[in-house]
Amino acid sequence: MNPIAAATVPVLSDAVFALTLALLLICPLAIAGVALINTGLGRSCSASQALLGNLVIVAVAAIVFALVGASFSGTLPAASGSAGFTFHAAGKPWNWLGEGSFLLRGLGSAAPQSQLALLFEFLAVAMAALLPWGSGMDRWRLAAGCASAAVLAAFVFPLAAHWIWNGGWLAQLGVNFGLGAGFLDGGGAGTVHALGGLSALAVVWIAGPRKGKFPKEGLSTAMPGHNAAYVLFGCFVALVGWLAWNAAGAIIWLHAPLAALPGTAINTLLTASAALGATFSVTRIRFGKPDASLCANGWLAGLVASSACAAIASPVESIFVGLVAGIFTPLMVELLELALSIDDPSGAITVHAAAGLWGLVAAGLFAPQRGQFLAQLVGIAALLGLLLPLVYLLFALLNRIVPFRVDADGERIGMDLHELGGGAYPEFVIHRDESYR
């Protein structure tokens, strides 16, 4: 749809700077929406811990990124003027790690473009660190959640952000190998959502399923979310945040002109709407009635897929992207739970990892540049082939220091009482594990 990723970074006018800053200040609504959805999809005896955990993880991720991660992502230039750590292989430079200023020194005097990029990265790291929390709900200890957020914010996210956004080797695929404009990910479908979703898979593997989820005999036990109203209202909140997120990302990372922003917002809405329609239809056909929580997952999957391609695809192409995301979301949620014994209460593995990767593929399919599809495939290979094993290894080591899983008694009485000493709904009778097989 639009010219993307111009070779030279245009200088931001004051008006564009102000608009981008305003958009970025709305972006936390996307995080709030995901937090509401996560909480609603968990059980009532863990609701308070789940929502507090969302907030604490955002805080930990922001602080650790400021102290450690930002210097590895290389958004603010280092005092030495270095563009990062680079090695040469086969006559090409491979910029694999950023070298930015330590402790955000020089933030005030940095170029406006760099300041906005850094703010975007703060929001992105908060979102990426939040996603595994939803998958570990009802059995993941708050301390372990914070520790994993710190690991993601300090080492893993900065690596991905540098490769994709800050002139790393994936961003340079176009210059070095003639692959389109390099790996494109304006809204963070890979940097944020695929990374967060793959981290969620690592957490689920390490923490194991909730007690009673997979009995020795028979099918897995259904553990529906405790508040569909939270989940569905979270979808509305997330939409507002996502519209701003994708528009801001298009300006900052793809250097889109202002005239491209309405189209980006419309494509975001169309992708989510098509995904919701598809999930609604699939669940209606499969179960006889539409499933509210799966429809919410479908909506969110559409938003995630749009993060990669809303600024690139046309409206019709966006609807196609949403339809595909909406069809595979309920099927993959079912596959993970029933066939692969993966207990993912929030569906983050499907909604964020799978839909994020699909969005990246779609961006390659619909981008006008020659070789763009190949650049997107290489980026996906890097996310899947290097970052998933790295996250799993780091989390497995972390699990030995800060055990992820709560003890059996804590799981029985609920995370609220066990970790916080009080529940979210003290006046209501809550369901405990005895109610499940």
Add this chain to the structure above:
Amino acid sequence: MKYAGLLVMPAGLFLALAALVLFPDHARQAAFVICGLAVEGMGLAVAVRGHMLARGARLP
């Protein structure tokens, strides 16, 4: 088994990177990058299978 699967996955990435370095034309690069992704997929499948076997062994 899970670790074996996870160790195979970076091999897929290196296959994709080797294709970029070794082949000048996009067609052969694409073929090898897709092969690299397939190797990663197989590694992921082995890791998932390892997870299922470990979970089955832990059930009482």
